[in-house]
Structure formats: structure tokens, C-alpha cells
Amino acid sequence: MRVPLVNWDSVCSPKEEGGSGIKNSFVWNVAAVGKLVWWVYCSPDKLWVQWINQVYLKKQSWHDYHPKGDVSWSWKNVCRAKDKLILGFSHGSWSLDSKGYSVGSGYDFLRTRSQVVPWHQFIWHSWTVPKHRFLGWLLVRKALQVKEKLVALGVCQDDLCLLCGRATETHEHLFEDCEYSKRILMGMANLCKVSLPGGDILQGFWQQRRTQVQKSVLMCAFTACFYFIWKQRHTVRCEQVLVHPDIVCKQVHQVVKMRLRVFSNRILGMDRVWLQSTELCK
Structure with missing residues (x-):
């Protein structure tokens, strides 16, 4: 029997209380x-x-x-x-x-009630691709099956990161500290013409003094990065193939560019000037 990533009460909680918004x-x-x-x-x-x-x-x-x-x-x-x-x-x-x-x-x-969480606004942001925001939800809840967890469950023998092989594969390492992941995140930061905040990247951008549209663009871009990092991690595990991080960054860029076209009519005035100053739409 497979162990669920998140308990059912949490899954059925409203998004603002840390759940996925699915009704019980x-x-x-x-x-x-x-x-x-x-x-x-x-x-x-x-x-x-x-x-x-x-x-x-x-x-x-x-x-x-x-x-x-x-x-x-x-x-x-x-x-x-x-x-x-x-x-x-x-x-x-x-x-x-x-x-x-x-x-x-x-x-x-x-229904069961829980405390309101501070991250629900940027994790469940409407500008992000649905499957990207779902992975972001699992990430912020630390519910992904990283090797640290798999070793504890007896599924694998070592806990080394599949992308860099230099440290224990935890949520923090895989999405913040891993040199391979940093290359992808830095590549996207260069495209957006921004500096990466320390620690929690999404929360860091969300708390910056930016317009709502600019925050929305950054949520779309970096949530996509996390999705592709996780996807690449699975490619290594299942196919033993590690794609160069610059190529992954280009894949992320294409997805983000197509996603931003959906919301192009909401990007006006100074926000449009800001977006044109980046390389996201090129």
C-alpha cells in the first residue's frame, strides 16, 4: 500500500489553510x-x-x-x-x-479547521501553470519523496542528491543549495533581470516591493523552475540521463513565455515596460 504524500484532511482543507481546496x-x-x-x-x-x-x-x-x-x-x-x-x-x-x-x-x-498559512497566495497563484503550482504546494509542505525520505523508508540505500551527488537530497538542498539547481535558477534570474533572494525564493519575491503583475510574472517563472528541477531529478533516477542545466533553463523559458501570453492583456503601462526590459518574452 502506497503511503500518501499528504494526509486526506490536509488535502481537503481550503487553500488558505494549507490544503488543496478539494472538497471532502x-x-x-x-x-x-x-x-x-x-x-x-x-x-x-x-x-x-x-x-x-x-x-x-x-x-x-x-x-x-x-x-x-x-x-x-x-x-x-x-x-x-x-x-x-x-x-x-x-x-x-x-x-x-x-x-x-x-x-x-x-x-x-x-469540516476540520486549520490555521491560515502565509504562503497560499503565491503557491496557488493563477498565473502559474496548474501542475507547477501543485508541485509547489507539495514542496512548501515538504511532502515530496526526496532521497532523505526514501532512505528513511528503506526504499534506497544512499541519500545523495541525484543532480549533484555532493550532499543529502533534502527539500532545501534540491531546490535551494544544489549547484545544478542553482544554475537553472540563476539562468531564470538573469532572464528576469533580478537577483535571487536568500532562503525561500518564492516567498522572497512575494515580499519584495513590486507591483502585483511583476510578482505574478516571477511566481510563474520560478515555480516553473522548481517543476523542471523535479522533472529532471526524475529523469536521472529513471533514465540515468542528466541534461545540461542551460538546456533545462531554455525549456523553462519557453514554457513561461507561452504562459505569459495568456495574461498579456493584464500587463499594461509600467508593468509592460518592465517586462520588455527583461528577456522573458524574447
Whole structure:
């Protein structure tokens, strides 16, 4: 059985809380059934609710009702949803009127909450290629299967970096300190006419005093670098082929140039002048 890179609760958290924004289908299903719970509370004129009152509730309080053992599975499922949502109805999360409850609000009430993370804005940036931003998310969570982790799992015998062979392959080494990776990052920095910030490159650029468009361009460019570094690392592992970093940098450049064409209508005024001063679109 394969060990997941990120636990499911974290995957299903909102992006601003460090997750991927995917909905948890089990929680969503409970929230959807909660709509029926809410109808019993506040829509007595609905035919289905009248039938429920006649067959199951029989003038009992819905708030305190517990199903007997001989009722249907579907009705037990509605009652289980009520038990999970009852605090929301009890403490005013929803008003008992025609606009009080929605499946979305029920899901938000039931889901696991985490602290807001400072990196979600630049990791999930809309200008970056989707598969690049997903890898960036795994990177910032330190969830990639670098050799440091693989040795701990007993998958491989040594922990040396596959790109330079000089140090332990950790997240920090592979994407910040590795001489091979630095060649690619420096190549992109030269194309962008910028200096690489120390430490976390994406966060460093994001915190600089630049316009939003300039930050967006840099996120697109350097997230692409990380993706191609990881891709090249896999090429070495699977095919034992190490492409020259200058060639990889040219590949990154082509992808970034095509991506920026998608957003060319948003690059205006001084931002366009800045972009033309770089070599990204050449």
C-alpha cells in the first residue's frame, strides 16, 4: 500500500489553510443530507415533511428525536446528519427560515479547521501553470519523496542528491543549495533581470516591493523552475540521463513565455515596460 504524500484532511482543507481546496465528499454528503434536516425544522408544509411527521416523528420534538431500530436506513442517515449538525441549529449558525441553511454553510460547519498559512497566495497563484503550482504546494509542505525520505523508508540505500551527488537530497538542498539547481535558477534570474533572494525564493519575491503583475510574472517563472528541477531529478533516477542545466533553463523559458501570453492583456503601462526590459518574452 502506497503511503500518501499528504494526509486526506490536509488535502481537503481550503487553500488558505494549507490544503488543496478539494472538497471532502463524505463531509459534503452529510452537509447535503442536512438540507433534509433543515426542511423538517422549518418547512412543515412540504409534502415529504408532512409524511415524516406522520410516519416517524408523530408529534415528537425533532430536536430531541432519536430513531428506533426498525426504521429505514435512509431515515437513520438523515438522523445521523442531524446529530452532527445539531449544534449549528442550537447555537444560531442558521436561522430557521427559508434562507437559513445551505449545503456550503453546512460543509463549512462540519469540516476540520486549520490555521491560515502565509504562503497560499503565491503557491496557488493563477498565473502559474496548474501542475507547477501543485508541485509547489507539495514542496512548501515538504511532502515530496526526496532521497532523505526514501532512505528513511528503506526504499534506497544512499541519500545523495541525484543532480549533484555532493550532499543529502533534502527539500532545501534540491531546490535551494544544489549547484545544478542553482544554475537553472540563476539562468531564470538573469532572464528576469533580478537577483535571487536568500532562503525561500518564492516567498522572497512575494515580499519584495513590486507591483502585483511583476510578482505574478516571477511566481510563474520560478515555480516553473522548481517543476523542471523535479522533472529532471526524475529523469536521472529513471533514465540515468542528466541534461545540461542551460538546456533545462531554455525549456523553462519557453514554457513561461507561452504562459505569459495568456495574461498579456493584464500587463499594461509600467508593468509592460518592465517586462520588455527583461528577456522573458524574447
